[in-house]
Amino acid sequence: MASEPPRSALKRERVRDYLMELVESCAPGDPIPSERTLCERLGVSRPTLRSAVDELVTTGVLVREHGRGMFVARAKITQELALDGQAHRLPQASGTWASRVLEFTTVQAGARVGRKLHISPAAEITYIARLRLVDDEPMAIEYLHVPADLVPGLHADDMESGDFYDFLRARHGVHVHEAVQSIEPTVTNDEEARLIGVPVLSPALLFERLTKDDTGRPVEYVHSVYRGDRYRIVSRLALGDAAPATAQSADRHHPGIPPGDLAGRGDVTALMVGEVQPAG
Amino acid sequence: MASEPPRSALKRERVRDYLMELVESCAPGDPIPSERTLCERLGVSRPTLRSAVDELVTTGVLVREHGRGMFVARAKITQELALDGQAHRLPQASGTWASRVLEFTTVQAGARVGRKLHISPAAEITYIARLRLVDDEPMAIEYLHVPADLVPGLHADDMESGDFYDFLRARHGVHVHEAVQSIEPTVTNDEEARLIGVPVLSPALLFERLTKDDTGRPVEYVHSVYRGDRYRIVSRLALGDAAPATAQSADRHHPGIPPGDLAGRGDVTALMVGEVQPAG
DNA sequence: CAGTGAAGGTGGCATAGACCACTGGTGACG
DNA sequence: CGTCACCAGTGGTCTATGCCACCTTCACTG
Numbered sequence: 001m002a003s004e005p006p007r008s009a010l011k012r013e014r015v016r017d018y019l020m021e022l023v024e025s026c027a028p029g030d031p032i033p034s035e036r037t038l039c040e041r042l043g044v045s046r047p048t049l050r051s052a053v054d055e056l057v058t059t060g061v062l063v064r065e066h067g068r069g070m071f072v073a074r075a076k077i078t079q080e081l082a083l084d085g086q087a088h089r090l091p092q093a094s095g096t097w098a099s100r101v102l103e104f105t106t107v108q109a110g111a112r113v114g115r116k117l118h119i120s121p122a123a124e125i126t127y128i129a130r131l132r133l134v135d136d137e138p139m140a141i142e143y144l145h146v147p148a149d150l151v152p153g154l155h156a157d158d159m160e161s162g163d164f165y166d167f168l169r170a171r172h173g174v175h176v177h178e179a180v181q182s183i184e185p186t187v188t189n190d191e192e193a194r195l196i197g198v199p200v201l202s203p204a205l206l207f208e209r210l211t212k213d214d215t216g217r218p219v220e221y222v223h224s225v226y227r228g229d230r231y232r233i234v235s236r237l238a239l240g241d242a243a244p245a246t247a248q249s250a251d252r253h254h255p256g257i258p259p260g261d262l263a264g265r266g267d268v269t270a271l272m273v274g275e276v277q278p279a280g
Numbered sequence: 281m282a283s284e285p286p287r288s289a290l291k292r293e294r295v296r297d298y299l300m301e302l303v304e305s306c307a308p309g310d311p312i313p314s315e316r317t318l319c320e321r322l323g324v325s326r327p328t329l330r331s332a333v334d335e336l337v338t339t340g341v342l343v344r345e346h347g348r349g350m351f352v353a354r355a356k357i358t359q360e361l362a363l364d365g366q367a368h369r370l371p372q373a374s375g376t377w378a379s380r381v382l383e384f385t386t387v388q389a390g391a392r393v394g395r396k397l398h399i400s401p402a403a404e405i406t407y408i409a410r411l412r413l414v415d416d417e418p419m420a421i422e423y424l425h426v427p428a429d430l431v432p433g434l435h436a437d438d439m440e441s442g443d444f445y446d447f448l449r450a451r452h453g454v455h456v457h458e459a460v461q462s463i464e465p466t467v468t469n470d471e472e473a474r475l476i477g478v479p480v481l482s483p484a485l486l487f488e489r490l491t492k493d494d495t496g497r498p499v500e501y502v503h504s505v506y507r508g509d510r511y512r513i514v515s516r517l518a519l520g521d522a523a524p525a526t527a528q529s530a531d532r533h534h535p536g537i538p539p540g541d542l543a544g545r546g547d548v549t550a551l552m553v554g555e556v557q558p559a560g
Numbered sequence: 561c562a563g564t565g566a567a568g569g570t571g572g573c574a575t576a577g578a579c580c581a582c583t584g585g586t587g588a589c590g
Numbered sequence: 591c592g593t594c595a596c597c598a599g600t601g602g603t604c605t606a607t608g609c610c611a612c613c614t615t616c617a618c619t620g
Contacts, residue, residue, distance in 0.1 A: 182514045185483035326605095327604075
């Protein structure tokens with residue numbers, strides 16, 4: 001029989017488009033047919049179908065559940081921003097933030113971290129990996145590196161509650177002053193995905209921050225990964241001749257520095273807030 | 281015979297780790313063995329090896345070139361930030377920015393865009409898709425939506441050179457005043473990947489911006505996608521009691537608003553710069 | 561000597577099939 | 591009636607294989 005030429009050169013794309021239409025006719029959370037069923041219906045092999053589904057999973061359209069099936073994602077896909085009409089009302093960082101220490105050791109700085117902190121590669125640092133939670137849901141992983149001699153006697157429990165910067169000042173006499181932070185997009189690797197509860201290769205934000213005290217001495221090098229499906233950065237930009245009204249000068253926080261670490265501070269200057277999206 | 285248990289449960293992970301070690305012993309740009317060679321050497325099938333390579337390609341460690349081979353990525357991998365010791369010296373947005381208009385039409389706003397711009401869904405808007413280039417290399421795609429009655433007679437050529445905001449003021453008497461912008465991580469789809477020249481599902485930054493003029497009227501809704509392997513955001517945060525010296529108050533720009541669109545403005549307030557990484 | 565075209569190697573796409581791990585229901589058993 | 595073992599169905603992983611498109615190389619041709 002006459003084999004009709006495919007609309008798209010790639011079967012994968014044809015399958016993806018079919019699934020996108022299918023998803024749009026469903027409600028969030030609805031189940032969709034099984035992989036094997038879809039293979040038969042679309043006349044493609046399972047690897048081909050799975051590769052199409054992979055794409056929709058990493059873009060946040062579908063979710064898979066082992067042994068149960070595939071479902072339309074609850075939260076809207078990333079492209080469909082929820083920056084609704086009321087753009088004036090900047091959403092604040094919401095939810096209650098908590099921490100869970102995953103690892104707490106003292107190790108040698110090594111070449112890379114030593115260079116960052118301006119200390120010898122052989123100098124000892126306190127290395128802390130902690131999970132940051134919002135309303136008990138994993139939001140980010142934070143890897144802290146602090147010169148060990150700055151924080152003698154620091155205990156893992158100290159990192160689970162309260163403001164680390166306040167703690168530094170009150171207990172160790174270290175006054176944090178400024179930080180340089182970089183933000184870039186990334187995708188989760190296996191470990192990150194497992195820890196923050198998203199599929200591998202999901203979009204995420206990678207923060208890197210070097211914090212200095214009032215004497216210009218580096219006191220903290222942080223490297224953190226924020227899940228991309230629940231976190232985004234919102235900023236208000238002043239473009240015109242007069243500065244816009246800054247309604248919420250307090251209760252604002254820097255992306256990558258959860259509220260608990262800046263409690264009571266009102267003197268941050270960058271007009272940025274990190275926003276947590278509802279779990280849906 | 282006694283089959284040795286794999287160090288990792290997944291062959292894919294074993295292959296990935298092997299490749300990571302291989303990469304670290306190479307210089308950027310070096311070729312690595314072909315897929316079929318590696319399959320034989322590691323005793324895995326080609327799909328398995330390819331899936332491991334896929335992961336390293338999305339994370340920016342390897343690059344594939346059809347018909348030529350696989351190579352160690354030139355730019356350092358995303359995790360290895362180049363925020364070298366000299367953290368005080370904030371790198372500026374570099375390179376010469378240019379634009380190429382991909383699409384220029386007048387269409388009805390539609391429900392979503394109409395809501396953003398506070399106009400009727402049936403109202404006409406000028407829709408512009410343009411490629412933003414740095415030193416003639418694609419850096420981002422920008423999708424602009426402007427109410428058509430604000431910019432009568434606007435021509436595609438007007439969008440290829442100069443500052444759009446200056447143009448709005450000089451030619452149409454529209455004074456942009458402030459904007460609310462959101463930033464979130466995403467991955468490229470097929471079209472975006474093709475346009476900015478990266479593999480599908482590569483990390484990218486998604487910007488969404490709603491700009492208003494001095495009367496509070498929305499004048500521009502922009503949605504743009506920046507490649508993640510060449511672009512990142514660097515910000516200086518003031519944490520202490522005294523504000524840090526702001527050395528470079530001029531020549532600084534907002535991420536997502538290339539320098540050409542803010543030429544001559546010195547009154548931006550957020551302490552942020554977007555940094556373009558060298559092509560390598 | 562310059563141009564050309566075939567060959568071989570490379571990655572890109574797709575197939576068919578097998579086995580494993582996990583889930584949820586169902587039916588047998590106490 | 592409650593409990594538990596089992597089983598069918600699901601996604602997760604891996605194999606072996608084929609064909610195609612692309613690039614480089616090099617011998618051949620003009």
